[in-house]
Amino acid sequence: MRGEEQNITTATGRVEKDVLAALGRPGLRYLAGVGLCALLALMLFILWGGLALRGLGLSGKNHPVGWAMLITNFVFWVGIAHSGTLISAVLYLFRARFRTSFNRSAEAMTVFALLVASLFPLIHLGRVWVFYYLLPYPSERLIWPNFRSPLVWDVFAVTTYLIVSLVFFYVGMIPDLAIARRRLPGLRGRTYGLLSLGWQGTVLQWRHYGRLYLFLAAFATPLVASVHSIVSWDFAVSIVPGWHTTIFAPYFVAGAIFSGTAMVITLTIPMRRWLRLEPYITVDHFEAIAKILLFTSLIITYTYLVEHGLSLYGNSPFERDQYLYRALGDYRVLFAIMIVCNSLLPLTMFVRRLRRNLAWLFILGILVNIGMWLERFVIIVASLSHDYDPYAWGTYNFSLVEFGITVGSFGLFFLFFLLFVRLLPVLSMTEIKEHQ
Amino acid sequence: MTAVSLSRGKFFLLQLAVAAALALLGLTGGRGALLVSLVFWTALAQGSVAVVAVTDLTGASWTGPLRSELLAAVTMLPLLAALFLLLLWPSLDLYSWAAAPTAWLNRPFFLTRNLALLAAAATAACLFACRSLRQDPARVRFAVAYLFLFVACQSLVAFDWVMSLAYPWVSSMLGAYFFVEALYAGLALAGMLAFLLDRQRREAEADWPAARRDLGMLLFGFSILWGGLFFAQFLLLWYGNIPEEVQFVVERVSASPSRELCAFFLAACFAVPFLILLSARAKRNAGILGAVSLAVLLGMLAEKLVFVLPAVPVRFGVLLAENALLLAVWLLAVQSRERLLPEVGGKAEDRKTGRQ
Numbered sequence: 199m200r201g202e203e204q205n206i207t208t209a210t211g212r213v214e215k216d217v218l219a220a221l222g223r224p225g226l227r228y229l230a231g232v233g234l235c236a237l238l239a240l241m242l243f244i245l246w247g248g249l250a251l252r253g254l255g256l257s258g259k260n261h262p263v264g265w266a267m268l269i270t271n272f273v274f275w276v277g278i279a280h281s282g283t284l285i286s287a288v289l290y291l292f293r294a295r296f297r298t299s300f301n302r303s304a305e306a307m308t309v310f311a312l313l314v315a316s317l318f319p320l321i322h323l324g325r326v327w328v329f330y331y332l333l334p335y336p337s338e339r340l341i342w343p344n345f346r347s348p349l350v351w352d353v354f355a356v357t358t359y360l361i362v363s364l365v366f367f368y369v370g371m372i373p374d375l376a377i378a379r380r381r382l383p384g385l386r387g388r389t390y391g392l393l394s395l396g397w398q399g400t401v402l403q404w405r406h407y408g409r410l411y412l413f414l415a416a417f418a419t420p421l422v423a424s425v426h427s428i429v430s431w432d433f434a435v436s437i438v439p440g441w442h443t444t445i446f447a448p449y450f451v452a453g454a455i456f457s458g459t460a461m462v463i464t465l466t467i468p469m470r471r472w473l474r475l476e477p478y479i480t481v482d483h484f485e486a487i488a489k490i491l492l493f494t495s496l497i498i499t500y501t502y503l504v505e506h507g508l509s510l511y512g513n514s515p516f517e518r519d520q521y522l523y524r525a526l527g528d529y530r531v532l533f534a535i536m537i538v539c540n541s542l543l544p545l546t547m548f549v550r551r552l553r554r555n556l557a558w559l560f561i562l563g564i565l566v567n568i569g570m571w572l573e574r575f576v577i578i579v580a581s582l583s584h585d586y587d588p589y590a591w592g593t594y595n596f597s598l599v600e601f602g603i604t605v606g607s608f609g610l611f612f613l614f615f616l617l618f619v620r621l622l623p624v625l626s627m628t629e630i631k632e633h634q
Numbered sequence: 635m636t637a638v639s640l641s642r643g644k645f646f647l648l649q650l651a652v653a654a655a656l657a658l659l660g661l662t663g664g665r666g667a668l669l670v671s672l673v674f675w676t677a678l679a680q681g682s683v684a685v686v687a688v689t690d691l692t693g694a695s696w697t698g699p700l701r702s703e704l705l706a707a708v709t710m711l712p713l714l715a716a717l718f719l720l721l722l723w724p725s726l727d728l729y730s731w732a733a734a735p736t737a738w739l740n741r742p743f744f745l746t747r748n749l750a751l752l753a754a755a756a757t758a759a760c761l762f763a764c765r766s767l768r769q770d771p772a773r774v775r776f777a778v779a780y781l782f783l784f785v786a787c788q789s790l791v792a793f794d795w796v797m798s799l800a801y802p803w804v805s806s807m808l809g810a811y812f813f814v815e816a817l818y819a820g821l822a823l824a825g826m827l828a829f830l831l832d833r834q835r836r837e838a839e840a841d842w843p844a845a846r847r848d849l850g851m852l853l854f855g856f857s858i859l860w861g862g863l864f865f866a867q868f869l870l871l872w873y874g875n876i877p878e879e880v881q882f883v884v885e886r887v888s889a890s891p892s893r894e895l896c897a898f899f900l901a902a903c904f905a906v907p908f909l910i911l912l913s914a915r916a917k918r919n920a921g922i923l924g925a926v927s928l929a930v931l932l933g934m935l936a937e938k939l940v941f942v943l944p945a946v947p948v949r950f951g952v953l954l955a956e957n958a959l960l961l962a963v964w965l966l967a968v969q970s971r972e973r974l975l976p977e978v979g980g981k982a983e984d985r986k987t988g989r990q
Contacts, residue, residue: 291851292694420858427866435873442874444807447866500785504806511738511793512804 210631213478217374217625218381220473224620228472232616238609245602246321254324256599263582263594268322271604273574274457275315275611276356276429277450278567281458282308283363283422285487286370287415296486298629299479303469303615304462305367306622310614311461312360314607319352321603348431355428362421366414372397373407374623423447426454433577439520440581443508449501453570456494456540460566463487467560469619478625481554488553491566495544498573502541516586523584524576528593532572533580539569640970648966649713652959657720664952665728666942668721669795671956673938676714676752676791677812678931678964679707681820683759684784687777688817690766696848699839703827704820705763706971710964711756718752719745728946731801739798751790755783767975788813796938799945803882807867814863818856818903819934822927824849827968829924843918850917853926857907864904885944892943895936902933 224232249256259266282304289297320326332353344350375394379387397403430450433441463484470479509521524533543565546552553559579594618624640648660668682704689697697704722745726732731739758780765773789809797808828835828846835842871883886892906929916922935957939948967974 420862423859423862427862431869434870437874437876442870442876444805444867444870445810446870448807448810448863500810504789504809508793508804508806511736513802514804 213627213630214377214381216475216478217623217627217630218378220619220624221378221382221386221621228616228620232613235609235613235616238606239613240606242317242603242606242610245599245606246317249321249324249599249603250326256597258595258597258600260592260594262585262590262592263579265322265578265582266594267575267596267600267604268318270571270575270578271607272315272318272322273429273450273578274571275311275318275607276426277454277457277570277574278461278611279308279311279315279359279363279458280422280426280451280454281462282306282311283359283366283418284455284458285462285490286366287418287422290411290415291419294486295633296483298626298633299483300462300466300487301370301629302622302624302626303466303618304458305363305370306615306618307458307461307465308363309360309367310611310618311458312356312363313614314611316356316360317607319349348428348435351428352432355425359421359425362414362418366418369407369410369414370626371622373399373628374626377627378623422455423451426451433581438581438585439514439516440524440577443505445501445504449498449505452494452497452501453573456491456498457567457570459487459491459494460563460570462563463491463559464563464567465615467556467563469624473619473624475625478630481556484556484559485550485553488547488559491562492544492547492553495540495547495566499541502537520581520584524580527580527584529576529580529583533576536569536572536576539565540573543569638966638969639973640966641973645709645966645970645974649710649716649963652963653713653716653720655959656717656956659952659956660717660721661724664949664956665721666946666948667950667953667956668717669728669946670935670938670942670948670953671960672714672717672721673791673795673942674935674957675710675960675964677788677816677819677934677938678823679710679714680755680759680784680787681816681818682707682823683763683820684781684813684817685820685824686766687762687780687784690773691777691781695841696845696852697824699835699842699845700824700827700831702767702971702975703831703968704824705766705975706967707823707964708756708759708763709967709974710960711752711759713963715749715752715756719749729798729801730945731798739794739801744794748790748794751783751787755780755787758783763975784816785813788816796941799942800882803878805867805871805879805882807863811863811867814856814859815934815937818853818860819931821849821852821856822930822934825853825923825927826931829920829927832920846920846923847914847918850911850923853907853923853930854911854917857904857911857930861904861908864900886940889944892940895940895943899933899937899940902929903937906930906933 257266257268285297285304286301289301319332320329323329332349372394375390376397376399378390379394381387382390427447427450430446434443434446436442466479467484470476506521506525509517512518524530543562546558546562583593584591656668656671685697686701686704689695689701722728726741726744729739732741735741758776762773762776762780764770765776789812792808792812796812797803797805828849832846839845868883871879874880887896907926910916910922910926916926939953942948
């Protein structure tokens with residue numbers, strides 16, 4: 199009996215040691231990565247400053263394409279933010295054990311992606327100093343924002359989601375911060391002690407923690423769906439051909455989960471290797487998450503079929519023309535890449551050997567995100583380019599400023615993530631120990 | 635439940651008799667009612683098999699103790715395909731497009747694709763059910779195949795059988811809405827079974843309380859999902875306010891009895907399960923699960939009626955009679971599952987003799 203207890207103690211000690219090893223002194227390669235990402239993030243802010251000073255003429259936006267790359271980035275990053283909560287909360291509710299390998303990184307990814315996403319409506323405004331018109335401020339002077347505008351719904355949805363995601367991320371981490379407090383010496387230990395809010399791991403604390411975590415998971419799950427539904431309604435409540443279609447809400451939610459899952463895969467494969475977490479994030483876990491990727495890809499493909507099919511079914515020439523334009527018009531190459539990345543390549547996940555091949559999964563994760571970015575671009579730009587009136591048709595070409603801001607947003611996101619892996623425990627040690 | 639068990643032959647004859655009775659009822663002025671019953675029972679039968687397929691595919695144990703009862707619905711799928719043929723083969727005059735066919739909506743293609751999919755789904759369901767009951771490792775592949783056909787079939791039920799009644803009205807979500815609703819219907823059927831078999835299972839199955847609680851949670855979750863999908867569809871039609879789109883909603887909420895039926899199905903499919911199953915105790919109680927499930931199923935029947943009613947007249951007496959007949963067939967299929975699905979009998983025998 200004593201031997202068994204000792205084994206458990208050794209195993210739990212090893213988990214703590216392995217996970218907290220990431221919080222040690224960073225290497226040169228890590229610092230170079232942080233430096234590069236910081237430079238890209240700096241580029242984003244400089245270019246944004248330029249846009250604010252010199253006006254939106256620096257972007258490629260025009261008549262009729264008034265929503266373009268910046269809004270594409272907003273939708274893309276909100277989408278990325280989705281899978282974090284999905285993986286963590288939904289898989290917690292379904293008691294899926296493989297969540298422990300991904301939940302912390304996914305939750306962190308949610309918070310960072312939301313922070314990046316929330317920049318884009320501000321950048322897109324141009325005159326960022328009047329951003330408060332988006333907020334529901336008290337209306338003594340009867341200047342209340344239009345509540346029937348989905349842009350106001352967006353502010354509510356994204357802010358609520360950010361707050362809940364932050365709370366969920368932080369609450370889930372408290373027991374692990376207490377372990378870091380115990381394990382790490384000096385100022386770092388004291389800082390983690392402060393962050394762990396006096397966690398002692400008593401039975402009462404665990405009971406309250408369990409209830410709160412379950413409640414947050416149950417609350418966050420419908421929230422995931424509602425946030426991206428509202429983002430989809432930014433488009434769908436209009437009567438623009440290609441946008442006004444009832445399937446948009448579930449389509450956007452599935453797309454968001456799809457791209458978010460791909461990003462989790464893209465982030466965790468190198469993280470697992472660099473931090474030597476192979477015993478905790480196993481190939482079986484990647485196989486399970488690859489199945490989620492396949493499942494969401496099938497939903498997306500179903501939606502493509504339904505949207506394009508029904509445009510031919512009904513008797514609206516505008517809808518028919520719009521979907522033909524997407525597939526065969528000015529953006530046909532982007533459309534073709536999108537189909538290959540989102541619908542065809544993920545079918546390889548039906549093959550077990552490929553689901554377990556981490557190199558292919560990593561590449562597929564990147565390709566899916568390229569496909570999903572292009573999907574948002576095609577939806578937004580093609581519909582505006584080819585509206586009802588041929589007189590108002592036009593095409594869009596992005597400017598270098600918009601391109602730089604897009605690249606910078608990736609830099610900012612990866613900067614946040616790189617800082618996260620060195621500052622906070624990347625795996626839930628308490629849950630891993632519980633499963634052991 | 636009183637034990638009545640029919641052999642395959644007798645069950646086949648019963649199905650023939652029921653098909654003849656329903657066809658007679660349907661063709662003598664009750665085609666609208668038969669269409670509603672068909673849409674409803676196709677969702678129930680395919681949905682309950684789909685619930686087991688999802689359970690097998692995810693390696694979950696939610697509906698494990700009710701597997702054979704849910705899979706008994708497989709035996710109804712050929713009857714439903716036959717009814718579809720009997721309803722629409724003579725004439726497609728229920729549909730306004732029949733007078734001016736299009737490339738997609740024309741008689742030969744409409745009948746062929748729907749019959750082919752119904753037959754393929756029934757075959758896949760049979761193949762999957764046999765393997766699922768044997769717990770054959772290959773069941774996962776058959777579950778995938780069945781689920782593909784289930785989604786395709788329910789999408790066609792939505793787009794062809796229902797949406798095209800109001801042609802050229804289009805709602806791209808209707809297909810997804812129908813197959814999610816069919817899964818919800820399958821879970822509600824499992825909830826009904828949990829109530830009917832509670833006493834028997836409580837003694838026989840150690841994990842019965844956990845299965846009941848899981849079922850309660852799934853019903854609760856699906857009530858939210860259903861509510862979300864309904865709202866997402868309704869909001870866009872209402873907000874867009876385009877005459878050719880919103881007319882579909884206006885017709886249904888501005889006249890009796892559609893208006894009252896709308897209120898009823900919203901309450902029964904969303905408000906009732908959501909509010910009642912918020913309580914953890916209610917999720918574990920078989921009586922409450924049964925009552926909520928019954929409400930959900932009645933709500934779904936009312937909803938299908940709302941979809942069909944303004945386009946095609948429905949005689950309520952005929953609708954009730956048809957559904958009573960189909961309910962009787964389903965109950966007999968559940969009772970006779972050991973003879974209709976031989977693997978169930980084999981499994982029961984194994985359990986008696988202590989073999990796995």
